[in-house]
Amino acid sequence: MADSAPYALLFDMDGVLVDNTRYQARAFQLLFREHGLTTNARRLLARLNGMPATNILQTVFRHPVPKKQLEEYASQREFLYRTLYWNHRRELPGLTAFLQAARAAGFRLALGTGSAPETIGYILDHLHLRSYFDVIVGKADVPNGKPHADTFAVAARKLGVPPERCVVFEDAILGEQAAYRARMRCIGVSTTLRAGQFQAPLTVIKDFTQLTPEQVYELLEDTPTAPRPDKALARRQYMQL
The missing domain is CATH 3.40.50.1000 (HAD superfamily/HAD-like)
Known part of the structure; x- marks a missing residue:
């Protein structure tokens, strides 16, 4: 130069x-389904992608969720994501x-x-x-x-x-x-x-x-x-x- x-x-x-965004979205969607949430994960990530998972999760609950609980949800989502993406990493x-x-x-x-x-x-x-x-x-x-x-x-x-x-x-x-x-x-x-x-x-x-x-x-x-x-x-x- x-x-x-x-x-x-x-x-x-x-x-x-x-x-890997579609795998991230799928992991969020599975977590949302587990907790009875109807948020569309793809649309959510189109807006919030780049934020820490705990911050993203904070936006989908209508009631306050303790930080420790959000971190547990984020860990669950991370496990789902890694499982879904395991054979697709490139x-x-x-x-x-x-x-x-x-x-x-x-x-x-x-x-x-x-x-x-x-x-x-x-x-x-x-x-x-x-x-x-x-x-x-x-x-x-x-x-x-x-x-x-x-x-x-x-x-x-x-x-x-x-x-x-x-x-x-x-x-x-x-x-x-x-x-x-x-x-x-x-x-x-x-x-x-x-x-x-x-x-x-x-x-x-x-x-x-x-x-x-x-x-x-x-x-x-x-x-x-x-x-x-x-x-x-x-x-x-x-x-x-």
Whole structure:
């Protein structure tokens, strides 16, 4: 790259490294059925994907649920999800080749996800992806999950790269909002949303066969500043949580 200071690529995990949203939704739906809830999990995740599971679950109960109980429900959902997804774990097309090319081009790489360490391992270690990331930030590493900026802000700090030289790959509106709150630009991945549903990404890709590190560099050069987060959009998505 022309500039000696590095750029960094920050990746969400679910819906970005892997196309697993339908399995996540199915696990939520089974949990809802167990508790007599009629919420449509697919529509719920289209709005709230990227938030910690306990926060998502908090929105579907009409009565207050203690934090410990929400954590138990989240553990049940996690077990269901892993069972459903066990034989379907595979990376998004072109991912490994893109990560290899990005490292060769001088990009620093980080993972920024709302998942717990064991869930991160369930994906990264099975798919042999962990070694590609210089930094991994998950639920256990930040006080506030997405749409707060913490996940990506901490990842950038650990990389030693300023936010204005970071681009985030996200499939969810709340993740995109987290990127903008962290003063970073974003590339959308359309595994969960249609391209037009994102706020202001540099571009939207279906998978990593549609992008090269050189194209990412050009996008960053062409759009030097991050958009302001759309507070009204975020509020509509997560109902003021």
